Amino acid sequence: MTRQELLQRSSTLLGRFAHEVKVANAIGLFDINTVAEDFLIPIFAIAFNCPDLSNQNRIQMNFPAVDLGCKTSRTSIQITSDSSSSKVIETLKKFESHDLGSDFDSLYVYVITEKQKSYTSQKLKEATSNLSIDFDPSSNILDFQDVAKMIGELANKQIEYINGHIEAEFTKADVNLQFRKNLEAFLGVSQQKIEDEKRTKKYIPSVFCGDLRNERGDAVFCKSHVLLQKN
Numbered sequence: 001m002t003r004q005e006l007l008q009r010s011s012t013l014l015g016r017f018a019h020e021v022k023v024a025n026a027i028g029l030f031d032i033n034t035v036a037e038d039f040l041i042p043i044f045a046i047a048f049n050c051p052d053l054s055n056q057n058r059i060q061m062n063f064p065a066v067d068l069g070c071k072t073s074r075t076s077i078q079i080t081s082d083s084s085s086s087k088v089i090e091t092l093k094k095f096e097s098h099d100l101g102s103d104f105d106s107l108y109v110y111v112i113t114e115k116q117k118s119y120t121s122q123k124l125k126e127a128t129s130n131l132s133i134d135f136d137p138s139s140n141i142l143d144f145q146d147v148a149k150m151i152g153e154l155a156n157k158q159i160e161y162i163n164g165h166i167e168a169e170f171t172k173a174d175v176n177l178q179f180r181k182n183l184e185a186f187l188g189v190s191q192q193k194i195e196d197e198k199r200t201k202k203y204i205p206s207v208f209c210g211d212l213r214n215e216r217g218d219a220v221f222c223k224s225h226v227l228l229q230k231n
Helices: 003-026 031-047 085-097 122-129 144-151 156-199
Strands: 068-070 075-080 106-111 219-223 226-229
Touching (some): 003 156, 031 068
16 A cells, blocks of 8 residues: 555544544434543554553543643643533643643643634633643644644554554444344344234243243343343
8 A cells, every 4th residue: 555545544534533423422422532532542642652642531530631641752632522612721721720731741632523723712812821831722722634644744654553553443343333233133023023923912921021040040031022041
């Protein structure tokens, strides 16, 4: 694969992730925002040159202001799907109030979906001026397009690694999604069979549900009309 193809692939993969987060959030599935933190670590560790980048929320539950941090490069990153200026302001204020400037020299806000075209509010300017470290909204607020540009500065081997990581994660997600679709289809067929038996008066509730035991005395129970046996 040529360098141009590698870069096009990384841009496409990052764009797909941003789109999926946007769709998930639109239907109320916000857990993906938390998943994104670990998903992005291998990518950002290379793109930001942060060799020991880690999830700060795993070090301390609900770590204030930032989600990812690297003590070696003293870089911190806030991951969010909220692109508003108010979210950035909140992050800056928390960063300052918790004296995180003693641990990190730089702070980036990464918008998983897509950042605003500009960040010029007066309140943001005030929050920036009160910060103990340098923070420029035009260069420290990023989205997938900015990271794609950063990846464009990397060596081919690094780009290949990043692409491989993203593709592997998507493969896992796709396999899980297919399993869930198959399970839903199976449950749908099972439910239809039960309804058919009810209509023909062949339905025996105790066959489908109840406190049953097999010949070994193991408990058998049902969920959504599918018998599950404890091994």
